[in-house]
Amino acid sequence: MPKKILFIEDESALQKTFDEILRQEGYEMISALDGESGVLLAKTKKPDLILLDLILPKMNGFEVLAELKKDEETKSIPIIVLTNLEGLIDINKAIELGATTYLVKSQYSLKEVLDKIKTALE
């Protein structure tokens, strides 16, 4: 059974790129284009890892994090925040809410993000 990764991100171009690369690496990617459907998919599909953007429609990434971390069934799923917000306040807030890793998109290559995903799934 391939490991399931839920990608909560409203940029469909990014969804497409990650879908391609994750599939090639042998993972199954589930995509959510807003926070609300992200939470719903996390609860129903029980992914092995969640990639989460912070600026999202309907429910922002912080709210998604808080919601998933208070639910017994989803609280142990590792969550990698993948965002362009690089303020210290945002980083601390996400880590306090339970994010496993915080990655600023502009500072990482695709390969580096992939390595972080692999490490988180080990």
Next chain:
Amino acid sequence: MNKKKFFEEINIFGQCRRLNLSLWQCPSFLFLIMGLIIILSALFTYFIGNRYINDPLLVALLVLALSTILLVIAFFITQSFEKLAEAARLKTEFINIVSHQLNTPLSNLRWATELLTSGRLGPIENKQIEYFKIIKENIDRMKDLISDLIIVSKLESNNLFSEIKEVSFPNLIQQLIKEFEPLLQASNIVVSFSSPKDLPKTLTDAFQLKLVIKNLLENSINYLRGKGEINILVEKKGENFYFEIKDNGVGIPKKDQKYIFKKFFRSENVLKYQTQGTGLGLYICKSIVEKLNGTIGFESVENKGSKFWFTLPLFRS
């Protein structure tokens, strides 16, 4: 304060023009008017008091009227300061939003290009690789520009990340040289670094200092043509640290030298050698060094090379 700065300070009209404010919204102008009115009021009160010494009610009414005028002017001054503060806040917010909105499509573009060039979607011909390289270089340029703009915006609003701790200059420099090692090797550049063994540590802003040295090192690398040499030196001079970075690169034309620390200024050499850069690096260096109570300067000869240096006060924890 030098003569030029002094005249800039007292040129109220120039200051208002620079702030893009009308005279009646400009704090310096309103301050001047208020000063004049206070002086005139004092004289006027003296005159009236003297003239109508037997009619205290009239004197009191006139003083009251004057106080009201002063109060109104003070209100305008406060409002104009509020407007300035609001404009500064909006500017920072605007840059943050714009940079975030620019970074988002840029990340999509960067990662999609990386996926294409990785060969994961099929083989790519050599000619295509050349053009992908151009795309990648330009994406990196835009990424650097956005990153520098964010730094400048944070610097100007005193919000740049700060990490005050004890810093060992040699360790910091060696760490940076290591980070640049792949680029140095690919560009055939040799870096030498020397510092006395007993150099003490200093209490300073490690994050911002690293940013300064990184920018200076990057500049030296970018302005070297072909095989080059970079010499870095750190030493203690009195109660200051002295840092120097010297290269045998293209140098800066004499007529451009006075503008070199200005925002967005790029020397003629940049066009000549098509060197990439944002025109913000040295402005960032100067702002940070001065904020850390240091001084920065350079010497340069066109076609021979440049030497940039800065000093920082030595603070022991």
